[in-house]
Structures are given as structure tokens and as C-alpha cells.
Amino acid sequence: MALLLVVSCAAKARDRAPRTSVEMETFDYAWRYVKDSVPEGQVDPVAWQKVYDDLLPRAKAADSPDELRPVLSDMLRSLGQSHYTVLSGGVNDALSEVLAQSPQAHSMGGGDPGVDVRLLDHRAIVTHLYQPGPFQLGDAIVSIEGKTVAPWIVRLEDGVEDAWLASAYTRYVVVQAMAAAPAEHVAVVVERGTDTRTLDVTTTPAEMVQGPGLAGPEPLHTEARMISPRVGYLLFDHFLVPVMDRFASALAELRGSGAESLVIDVRGNPGGLVLMVRGIGGYLVGDPDKSLGTMTTQAGTLELTANPPPPAQVFHGKVAVLVDELSASTAEVFAAGLQAIGRARVFGQPSAGRALPSTFISLPNGDILQVATGRLADPSGRTIEGVGVAPDVVVPLDRATLATGRDPVIEAALRWIEGGP
């Protein structure tokens, strides 16, 4: 989600008025806010009025935020676009229910189990290892601290209307369930090949960040290493402020280690601060007149021009960007921008197509409204919302390949960098 600002929204519950009038005030406020902030052409005023009229009886009957929230959700769903949500604690019912069953209760313990997972064939599969540990790529997570994962997946797949969100939530809850406090041991049963084994996972300290609002705090990962004598690998899983400095220092470190080409991995990166495309993009594009995309709002169209560091710090070698279906928003703008200007070749799977600049607004009843405030496009003018980034080389993830310890997407990128197809 392309946030312009990370917002800590204070609840503004108003206790003085009778409850129902607060809910009606909230309904009116949310409806008007969307009407006034959505870029022209994105909402038909007549249709939007009809949405109001249709939902008004339900809003009038709502006596609490819990009762009003489904009404607001229906209102926002009628827009048919991402980045319009109403949040209470940032979760929906199915996710709340699953999180309540997690061994880590309602929040992450601040530790990092060191893996990333994806929903592949309705199973939670380990797709990335952030650090050495007992996991192997391709492991299917069966249970965590005695809690079986399969029912969680079923509940999320059945209970979350949006398949993309169901997949993102699955990833979140499985990692969350393993994220005990640092240095604690977590028993995780995995299926590896034909074996089932119990792993003793020791969590490491994590920097927890509030991502773009999917579910809750999650560990922030950045990773830099050489994956061949002349190719550096750089991963970051959020576009949030701490990444800027880490990207710069990691790039310098990789160049110092001889990196002449770069693989940038934004798979699973849900986005964050869209202006970071200018900052990180500047390290790869030395020309401040080069735009990596546009953000159109009612104030006009802003060019996401590269903001380069001093010339000596600009990286001029080949760049491959890795994306997947959970790369969203700012991650998509970043990949699409570099792809469109010919600065990078994109590998992996089509991205989420959920890219709208948005802001979070405190509602009178204490809930939070996320509202898209414009549209994002690549430098050629192609809208990213609903379309996503089409990789130049599509590489599906499959468990069998992962189980051999190989990441086929990284391998494809390496083949291109080293002169192959």
C-alpha cells in the first residue's frame, strides 16, 4: 500500500453523544471523505449517492462500531478498488479468529523465526530463509507449538472474500505464530519430502514494523549477500524509512565485495512509502530528470523522479528485480518504473496489482478509514492498480524445486545477468 505518511491514528471515540448518532456521523463522514478525496473520474457521483441511499437504513440501525463496520466495508467494496478499507485494530473477522488461536496470542513476541512462507496448493510452504536455522526451503509447515496450521488456512481461504488478502493473511499468521520472544524455542512440525519432523526453532531479535496495514506488526528484513562472484543480492520486504539507509549501506558493501550486477528481491514486499521509490530508485538511476512513475491526485500529476545520491554512489550495472503475487503497491511502482525505463528486467510472478496512494483517517467512532487518494502509473502511463507488473520472465515457485534448496527465480535472474536467456 502506497502510504505517503506512516500514520499513528489515535482513536477519537466520542462518548458524549448517543452511540447511534456517532455511528451515523461516522457513516456520513466516511462517505463524504471518499467523495471529496477520490480523484475525479474514479467514482461516479450518481452511483456514489445511490450507495449512500442504499446503505443508509443499515447505518441508522448500527449501534456500535462493530455493527457499522460491515456497512462501511460494503460501501468501500462498491468502489471495486484496493486501498479502501475500514479498520479496527487492523484485522477482519476471519483473521481475528485465526490469530486468537495462535500460540503467540494476539501479537508477535518481537522475535523472528527467520523464514518467509507462501500459500502454495493450500499449504504454508517455506520459500525463503533469512538466516541459518532448522528450516529448509520447501518445508510445509504442519503445526506450530501443537497448533495445526491447516484449519487456519481453510478458515482464511473461506472467510476472506479477497483471495489475495487470504494469501497475505496466511503468510502473516503462520509467521506470527512462530514469532515468539527473542531467543525462545518454538516447536514447529514440518513435512519435508516424505518425512514429518519437529524442528526446534530459536527466534532472533527482530525489528518490528507496522507495515501498510494488512494485519499487524511484522519483522522488517533487509538482506545483502553475494550470490556469485560478481552478483549481489539485496532483499527488503517493506518500503519503510529504515530501509533507505540500509539499502545505501548494503549497496556500498556489495559493490565493495565486487558486485557488478544486482538482484533486488521485493517478493512479498507489500509496499509502504511511495516516495521511497525516488530515493531507492536514485541509487539505480543517476538522472534526476528520469521519472519512475506518476502519482495522479486531485492536485495534479506528480512525477516520481529519481533522486540520485552523489554520482559515485549510483549503481550502473545490470539490475534484476524479483516480484511475486504478494509484491504490492510501492513495490510494484518500483519494479514497474525500473522495467518501463529499461533499467531493470523483472523476474518472478505477476505482482498484486494493488497500487494506489492512500492515507489513513481517524473516524468519529474510533475506527480507521483507509482511502485511496489517487492513482499510480508507470513512466509510460500504464496504471498499475488491477493490472500489476508483468515479469519479463515468468518463473513460478514450486515446492519440488524449493525442496532441492534452489530458488528458481533467483536462478533465472542470475542466468540473465550472466549472459544466458
Place this chain on the structure above:
Amino acid sequence: MILLVLLAACAPKQQPAASPTETAAAALPDGKALFARHLEAIGGEAALRSHTNMVQHGTLSLPAQSITGDMEILAGAPDLYYFEFDIPHLGSVEEGYYGHGLGWQKDPMTGPALKRDAELEDVAFRSRFYADAEYADLYTSFQTVGHATWAGEPCWQVTATRTSGRSETHYFSEATGLRVGLQALVPTAMGDIGANLELYDYREEGGFKTARRLVDTKGANQTILETTSVTIDDPNFALPPLPDDVKALVDAQKQ
């Protein structure tokens, strides 16, 4: 202004320009005279030019987003300027003009940058410490286009054109002569961004008045700058040293 870029996506519905009411051209006061009246209203040229620097502290807030952070503005004669806004959970946004064509900005999302072209011209323009007394040199034309209500006050609406060719609209209170509003397109590295400023709460310090409350409105969103303390003619006044990464850009530009 760098903040305008940050805030542009927060439901940035451009506020429509205040509509001037029909008034016979002959009845309209001279635009340049309205700038002169504003200068007198804030205390006069002599009072303004008797000072050399000003430091303001306060807060900048975005009420709709529940964001409030500390703000500092340093200004010195003839054209020194530094602005810092500490955004909670994000970090500091800084902008400066250090004279001699050196304009810069830095924020935690995009990193450091040197201003250039229209953006540099704009920050240099905004950095003029005696701007209120230099209007005759800073603008090439002043056209009073009518009456308008701005910041809740009946105003004269004046379109002024800078020497660079950029136009902006000033709103001068008919009652007090003070400038209570400004509309302009502010150049940024990303393109022009509209500013719709309302100026309130003029207070005197050191013999001249400054507005202590600025409100920029974009649709349902407002950005509010509140000055809580003003120090004038600090004998130890100095702009902060350039951040290392900005200095690196300056050094690279010299090579």
C-alpha cells in the same frame, strides 16, 4: 516546499480559488499599494530592516491523520532559511537555502537533494528575510482582481507576478491591510503542487508582526503550522551545518 510534496496525497482536492466579486476596475485599489499597506500593517520597513534574524519554534500538524510534530524555522538576512519538521515515527524533514544559490532538502524517504531550476528559484525567493519590504523588486506586476473572502475576512485579491514569471495570488484584509492568504503553485522536483494558505494570528515581536498560524487546506485535509515561540536577533544565530550527505552532493556538483 518539501512538505507540500509529502502532503499532496492526503486527499489533495485543490481548493477552488476564491471567486472575486464583480467590482468596477476603477474602484479597485492599486495592487502594489496593497503590498505597501501590508508592509505598514506589520510595522513598516524600518522596523523590519532593524532586525537580522528570526527563529521560530512550534508545531506542524495534520489533524485528519492525527499527526503532530515539532517544527523549527530559522530565517536570516538577506536570504538564509532553514526548516525542520520532525514527523513522529518517520524522522526529520529538512529544507534550507544557505545563500549563493545553495538550496537543499532532505527527508527520510527520498534522501538528500540539491534544489535546482524552478525549485531553487522558489526557495531562494521564499528565503528573502526582507521580502515584505522588497516587493517592488521581487515582483514585476501587481494586479488587483477583485474582492474575495479568505480566512473568514473580506479581502482584496491581488495577482502578483514574480521576476521569474511565476504568478501567485495574495489576499489582503480590507480591514487591517494584513496579508491573510496566499495561493500559489509551488515547484518541486516532482512537479508543481498547489498551496492554499491562510494566515492567522498576527502578533508583534521586535516591532513587527508575523502570522503565528498558517493553514494549508486541501479538500478535507489541513496542514497547520503553529508558531509557539519567536526569537529575534539572536546574537548566536547560525544555520545548522549542512548534513554530510547534502555536503557530499555539493562537493560532487563542484567536481
